[in-house]
Amino acid sequence: MATVQCFIVGADREDGCRRLLAGIAQPVSRATVSVASLSALGGDPRFLQAARPLVLVGDMPAEPVTAAEVVAFAQEQRGHAFTVYVADTIAPDDYKQLVRSGAAEWIQWGSAAQELHDLAARLHGADLVERTARIVSFLPSKGGVGNTTLVVEAASCLAGRLKRGGGRIAVLDLNLQGGTLADILDLEPRFDIGEVMGRPERLDEQLIGVFTSRHSDRLDVFASPARRIGPEEIDPQIVFAFIDSISTRYELILFDLPQHWLSWTDSLIKGSDAVVLTGSTNVPALRKLTGKLAYLKEMGVPENRIATVLNGAEVDLLGRVARRAEIERVLNGQRCLFVRRDGAAVDEAADVGRPLSETAPSSRIGRDVRALADWIEAATGRLAGTEPQAAATGAAA
Ligand SMILES: Nc1ncnc2c1ncn2[C@@H]1O[C@H](COP(=O)(O)OP(=O)(O)OP(=O)(O)O)[C@@H](O)[C@H]1O
Numbered sequence: 245m246a247t248v249q250c251f252i253v254g255a256d257r258e259d260g261c262r263r264l265l266a267g268i269a270q271p272v273s274r275a276t277v278s279v280a281s282l283s284a285l286g287g288d289p290r291f292l293q294a295a296r297p298l299v300l301v302g303d304m305p306a307e308p309v310t311a312a313e314v315v316a317f318a319q320e321q322r323g324h325a326f327t328v329y330v331a332d333t334i335a336p337d338d339y340k341q342l343v344r345s346g347a348a349e350w351i352q353w354g355s356a357a358q359e360l361h362d363l364a365a366r367l368h369g370a371d372l373v374e375r376t377a378r379i380v381s382f383l384p385s386k387g388g389v390g391n392t393t394l395v396v397e398a399a400s401c402l403a404g405r406l407k408r409g410g411g412r413i414a415v416l417d418l419n420l421q422g423g424t425l426a427d428i429l430d431l432e433p434r435f436d437i438g439e440v441m442g443r444p445e446r447l448d449e450q451l452i453g454v455f456t457s458r459h460s461d462r463l464d465v466f467a468s469p470a471r472r473i474g475p476e477e478i479d480p481q482i483v484f485a486f487i488d489s490i491s492t493r494y495e496l497i498l499f500d501l502p503q504h505w506l507s508w509t510d511s512l513i514k515g516s517d518a519v520v521l522t523g524s525t526n527v528p529a530l531r532k533l534t535g536k537l538a539y540l541k542e543m544g545v546p547e548n549r550i551a552t553v554l555n556g557a558e559v560d561l562l563g564r565v566a567r568r569a570e571i572e573r574v575l576n577g578q579r580c581l582f583v584r585r586d587g588a589a590v591d592e593a594a595d596v597g598r599p600l601s602e603t604a605p606s607s608r609i610g611r612d613v614r615a616l617a618d619w620i621e622a623a624t625g626r627l628a629g630t631e632p633q634a635a636a637t638g639a640a641a
Pocket residue numbers: 384386387388389390391392393394424503555556557583584585586587588590591594609
């Protein structure tokens with residue numbers, strides 16, 4: 245994903261400059277923060293701590309911002325931020341100065357969305373927007389549906405498909421108060437985000453190394469140790485900065501999201517290339533799942549970037565999913581992947597601290613996980629270099 249973090253500057257009086265800018269920024273931005281003025285932004289710790297931020301400042305009749313102010317800001321922030329001035333007109337001299345700063349551009353309101361998109365593409369590979377890992381968020385529709393198990397299994401299956409020297413995959417456990425991800429792989433959890441809260445300058449290469457638990461030469465895990473840390477103590481900007489720092493190292497990063505919604509879950513999802521929504525097959529669980537699915541769609545996540553996975557499905561000897569018609573009725577036609585219930589295989593893998601792809605590669609549940617891995621490969625275009633497809637139907641027939 246593009247690693248752009250956008251800061252929007254607008255006083256937000258009646259014309260809603262910020263709202264317009266947020267709409268323009270949305271396709272290229274992972275996390276967007278709004279402030280009232282350039283001077284406020286210059287002293288904002290979120291801006292100062294951001295890695296290569298993009299600043300969008302709009303000039304509107306009700307909220308005028310002069311080009312001279314923008315030029316001065318761009319010059320001052322050169323080397324840290326790239327500034328985009330959105331205005332209908334600009335004097336030729338101001339334009340020259342803006343461009344000469346080497347860290348700013350002017351775009352017009354009428355064509356702003358397209359111009360910003362083109363600008364982001366031009367900056368691709370440069371300092372501002374790097375080609376980085378594809379991100380897949382695993383979002384549980386409720387607790388205990390097997391989200392963590394599926395993240396681990398999908399990651400290990402995908403890592404097995406990487407050619408030697410073809411990059412690596414990471415799993416990031418965002419259950420920051422202590423997840424179970426490390427236990428499944430019998431690893432020591434080392435991703436202690438509390439270490440850097442309030443001290444973002446510590447987030448360097450060395451600390452990232454300390455946070456890494458290596459499962460294999462192709463799969464790294466960032467898993468959270470049990471910790472007494474309240475959600476309000478977690479600064480999302482630090483989490484985003486951490487994701488930015490690791491995203492140049494991997495082909496693919498899978499997020500294990502917690503079931504409770506955090507104020508920054510939306511930003512993580514918007515920054516993801518694909519979302520795997522996990523659930524289970526009983527009726528209350530399906531209702532929860534349809535609720536979250538509707539929310540994802542409202543957020544504008546395209547349908548072909550969402551895979552709905554029903555885990556722990558009961559299947560008969562022929563591999564047919566029990567109550568399939570009823571499940572599909574509750575899901576209102578939503579296509580989904582099924583991963584069957586197989587307590588023996590899952591427990592055996594957990595007991596030896598290894599994924600199913602290693603302990604039971606030819607099992608039927610292993611085949612279901614491979615279908616999920618296929619979807620991720622297609623939706624992210626990573627590994628096989630394919631383009632996104634519509635969501636596939638389940639492996640369990
Ligand atoms: N397909 C499956 N068949 C049998 N057991 C499973 C399956 N998937 C997961 N489990 C078991 O279900 C339990 C919950 O799984 P897991 O911890 O992955 O869920 P979760 O959604 O991450 O839970 P939490 O809300 O606690 O984070 C575990 O004991 C796991 O071994």
